[in-house]
Amino acid sequence: MTVVKPSIPKGTRDFTPTEMMRRNYIFDTIRSVFHKHAYLPIETPSMENLSTLMGKYGEEGDRLLFKILNSGDFTQGVDFDAPDASPNKLAARICEKGLRYDLTVPFARFVVQHQNDIAFPFKRYQMQPVWRADRPQKGRYREFYQCDADIIGSTSLLNEAELVEITDEIFRKFGISITMKINNRKVLSGIAEVIGQADKVTDLCTAMDKLDKVGQECVCQELLERGIPQESIEQLKPVFCFGGDNNDAKLEQLKQLLHTSEIGMKGVEELAAVLDYVKEMGLTTALEIDITLARGLNYYTGAIFEVKANDVAMGSISGGGRYDNLTGIFGLKNMSGVGISYGAERIYDVLNELNLFPDAILTPVKALFINFGKEDEKYALRGLRALRDAGIPSEIYPDSAKIGKQMNYANAKSVPYVIMAGENERLSNTYTLKNMNTGEQQQLPIEEITRMLL
């Protein structure tokens, strides 16, 4: 037999028990907040038809889609040497499925497909892995989990405000201090309109998005390269230094700039309305208008959100926005939705870096029974059952190995208590409880031990 070197695909990871317990802490915390706000769970398949996924995420997104080779003889009827055979065309012939790229597009598909069974407005949450054929880096993987909450079938800005509230609550529970940035695609459209470049919104967005990273000069340079004329860029320049930290000042400046643009003014109104709702909620999170916030996903039409951790240098840990037409592609009109997505692995890295994981999640096993061999095993089992009946996570070492080895096992697993159940204990109908941190031990009846470990 040839030995295969163990390895996993690029950008994927195994999770150890410690990592899983921490990940579950993240998922449980987020889920509890979703539940509290009356969101209902759904799941969708890992793979979707490529026709569902293609063209929803922009050119870059299409490139990053994982495609799945058709089963069976995928070469049948495909001419690989055809004169016009491009990789894309061939891929379309031999792959009809792909791995999901996010949770929002599959959700839109789900809503259309199950529209008769859904009570609208529909509030759902979904926590599943997504896949992107991106080049991996720190905090960037090819398989990662998103935790999404969306409201679909309502245009009320109360929904935007609720997502802000949920975000505030989730990160407060984690103990992570965040800044939440908000913008509106309509504002961006308005800006493009006002500077006479209505058809260049996307170019405008991707360039402006980099303002805080590369500075004003580079952004202007990029705008120029993207074919936006110098005089339009000059008109844009005041926007770069809007308002500082003051949301009201920013709104005022936007109103002046955009008063000739209907769509722009609509965006400003929406922004103001969301901020107004949020003011009533008494949140600890700083909510900040950021005109340069654009986000790549091209299905957003209204509000856009992004969350960054204040005390850690890392990409955004959460993002979302409103989409008006996503279900339209699947044949269902007038179904506006708004949603937000929390990135599990980035939250993990932030919690890890700031040492914010609770200690309690690391010691899931409370007690280990030492195995003294056939004679005493059954006696140990009696005690074990008593602990388990009381809901105390506990186990018995399955082999009658040397005591030292069994103790080492308890240490390696950070089990805080070891229980000796050998001949001495059996004859006196007691168990010896040993505290592995202090080394203290005492011989007690099982009821007493159960009480102590609860």
Place this chain on the structure above:
RNA sequence: GCGGUUGUAGCUCAGUUGGUUAGAGUACCGGAUUGUGGUUCCGUGGGUCGUCGGUUCGAAUCCGACCUGCCGCCCCA
């Protein structure tokens, strides 16, 4: 997809101008110690030196391609 960088035992890393049989620490397993762990001492096992090819009498070492991790770009959670 583009540019840079990295890879030696399960883990952390030595390894001289290319030279015989590639080392250490740690972990593991066994023993000192058959009812007491986190300390100590002794010993065993463990390697296609990322993979494939090239140069050479001879390659962990030099060259090329690929794979993987990391960094920057693009994009993003």
